[in-house]
Amino acid sequence: xxxxxxxxxxxxxxxxxxxxxxxxxxxxxxxxxxxxxxxxxxxxxxxxxxxxxxxxxxxxxxxxxxxxxxxxxxxxxxxxxxxxxxxxxxxxxxxxxxxxxxxxxxxxxxxxxxxxxxxxxxxxxxxxxxxxxxxxxxxxxxxxxxxxxxxxxxxxxxxxxxxxxxxxxxxxxxxxxxxxxxxxxxxxxxxxxxxxxxxxxxxxxxxxxxxxxxxxxxxxxxxxxxxxxxxxxxxxxxxxxxxxxxxxxxxxxxxxxxxxxxxxxxxxxxx
Amino acid sequence: xxxxxxxxxxxxxxxxxxxxxxxxxxxxxxxxxxxxxxxxxxxxxxxxxxxxxxxxxxxxxxxxxxxxxxxxxxxxxxxxxxxxxxxxxxxxxxxxxxxxxxxxxxxxxxxxxxxxxxxxxxxxxxxxxxxxxxxxxxxxxxxxxxxxxxxxxxxxxxxxxxxxxxxxxxxxxxxxxxxxxxxxxxxxxxxxxxxx
Numbered sequence: 397x398x399x400x401x402x403x404x405x406x407x408x409x410x411x412x413x414x415x416x417x418x419x420x421x422x423x424x425x426x427x428x429x430x431x432x433x434x435x436x437x438x439x440x441x442x443x444x445x446x447x448x449x450x451x452x453x454x455x456x457x458x459x460x461x462x463x464x465x466x467x468x469x470x471x472x473x474x475x476x477x478x479x480x481x482x483x484x485x486x487x488x489x490x491x492x493x494x495x496x497x498x499x500x501x502x503x504x505x506x507x508x509x510x511x512x513x514x515x516x517x518x519x520x521x522x523x524x525x526x527x528x529x530x531x532x533x534x535x536x537x538x539x540x541x542x543x544x545x546x547x548x549x550x551x552x553x554x555x556x557x558x559x560x561x562x563x564x565x566x567x568x569x570x571x572x573x574x575x576x577x578x579x580x581x582x583x584x585x586x587x588x589x590x591x592x593x594x595x596x597x598x599x600x601x602x603x604x605x606x607x608x609x610x611x612x613x614x615x616x617x618x619x620x621x622x623x624x625x626x627x628x629x630x631x632x633x634x635x636x637x638x639x640x641x642x643x644x645x646x647x648x649x650x651x652x653x654x655x656x657x658x659x660x661x662x663x664x665x666x667x
Numbered sequence: 668x669x670x671x672x673x674x675x676x677x678x679x680x681x682x683x684x685x686x687x688x689x690x691x692x693x694x695x696x697x698x699x700x701x702x703x704x705x706x707x708x709x710x711x712x713x714x715x716x717x718x719x720x721x722x723x724x725x726x727x728x729x730x731x732x733x734x735x736x737x738x739x740x741x742x743x744x745x746x747x748x749x750x751x752x753x754x755x756x757x758x759x760x761x762x763x764x765x766x767x768x769x770x771x772x773x774x775x776x777x778x779x780x781x782x783x784x785x786x787x788x789x790x791x792x793x794x795x796x797x798x799x800x801x802x803x804x805x806x807x808x809x810x811x812x813x814x815x816x817x818x819x820x821x822x823x824x825x826x827x828x829x830x831x832x833x834x835x836x837x838x839x840x841x842x843x844x845x846x847x848x849x850x851x852x853x854x855x856x857x858x859x860x861x862x863x
Contacts, residue, residue, distance in 0.1 A: 418849075420863075421849070421862050421863075458747070460669075460689075461672040461675040461677070462669050462670065462671050462672050462675070463671070463672070463675055463676050463677045464671050464676070467677045467682070468669070468677075468689070469675075469677055469691065470689045470691075470747050471691075471747060472746055472747060495677060495678040495691070499672075499674070499675050503674045503675070504674070508672070508673050508674070509670065509672070509673075510672060511669065511670070511672075513862075516849055516862060517848065517849050518847070518848040518849045519701055519848040519849070520701075639697065639698045639810070643698075643704060643810055646702070646703035646704065647703060647704065649703065650703050656702055656703045656705065656780065657702070657781065659702050659703050660701060660702060661700055661701060661702055661703065663697070663698055663699070663700070
């Protein structure tokens with residue numbers, strides 16, 4: 397990025413640990429490799445991104461669309477995939493008054509080209525622990541907490557955890573409207589079956605599957621307490637969802653004794 | 668390298684000239700935070716400016732007794748939303764720096780909760796920045812940075828540190844929390860200084 401160096405005489409930033417783990421961002425041309433319906437309201441889009449440097453689990457990218465008259469619209473989307481390589485998967489929820497999301501969910505098709513900028517963000521990321529740290533029992537457990545489409549970056553983390561055969565204890569609490577609205581439903585089930593180190597907990601807020609033990613309801617502090625790794629085990633916690641969901645959950649986690657510095661949050665919003 | 672996206676026409680054609688490139692107008696007030704919202708009691712609240720030679724301190728009562736400005740301004744978030752004509756009340760950094768002697772030209776803003784962001788001092792003076800404690804006629808809500816946040820509206824909004832508790836003068840510019848985690852050292856929305 398050429399403009400990073402202009403207008404300042406500052407020394408190069410001292411790289412944090414996270415900085416070293418993530419590739420540099422830039423603009424790229426992406427070709428849509430495939431699209432499929434993810435839920436009744438969302439699509440999964442697989443992109444082949446020319447020159448993509450790979451990305452860490454949890455990062456996001458910007459998508460820029462340009463109309464024939466030059467009008468542009470740019471939005472940020474979490475990336476559902478991670479690792480080296482130029483294949484990048486996003487999953488997009490259609491917002492009722494949205495401008496970009498309806499295009500991506502309903503209009504885009506294989507072969508279309510999009511401009512993307514990324515990978516972005518170096519804080520809301522997870523990388524597999526060094527195997528020896530996990531073996532020595534030094535790795536801290538990881539609690540993922542998703543509200544709705546906020547599961548996308550957390551799915552990337554769970555998938556990276558499974559792919560690396562990482563032994564770090566992982567738990568994903570996923571609050572979702574109904575069984576039809578679960579993103580990556582098959583993949584999540586397979587990941588949880590394949591690894592004893594990953595536990596999946598679903599909370600249905602509007603409609604539960606037949607025979608589900610509890611009626612649909614929004615998550616409560618009691619449900620949260622029962623379904624997350626206890627504060628005493630010092631988990632690293634990643635929370636992603638709407639602002640209301642994230643604020644509520646993060647406040648409860650602090651009340652339950654989790655160290656605020658161990659809780660990382662990301663919210664979606666806007667159009 | 669921009670090219671036309673097949674099948675995309677977009678919604679709005681009325682491009683407001685107050686909107687920087689790559690931004691979209693919103694009516695609500697989205698939130699960007701890296702962690703839980705800290706609870707800060709105004710009885711415990713304190714604001715400090717630390718220079719190479721001294722520390723200046725204000726408690727809540729002292730702070731809110733200073734000259735208060737009404738600020739009407741547009742705000743621009745790096746996550747592509749802008750909000751036009753927002754109204755704030757707060758204390759100008761010019762007022763705070765009246766009593767402060769320093770040779771150092773860079774500032775690190777520190778927040779309750781541990782976050783930091785860097786801004787050159789000359790971008791905080793001459794009517795360009797405030798410590799704001801009211802938004803839209805109400806006390807600033809915690810999720811938007813209450814009880815008080817920095818307000819530097821000519822830069823992307825992550826520079827307007829929420830839950831601000833003090834400024835530390837620095838000899839050289841250094842990256843704060845967001846700047847170490849992917850955001851630009853400076854952050855001018857009109858030249859899209861978003862990421863490094």
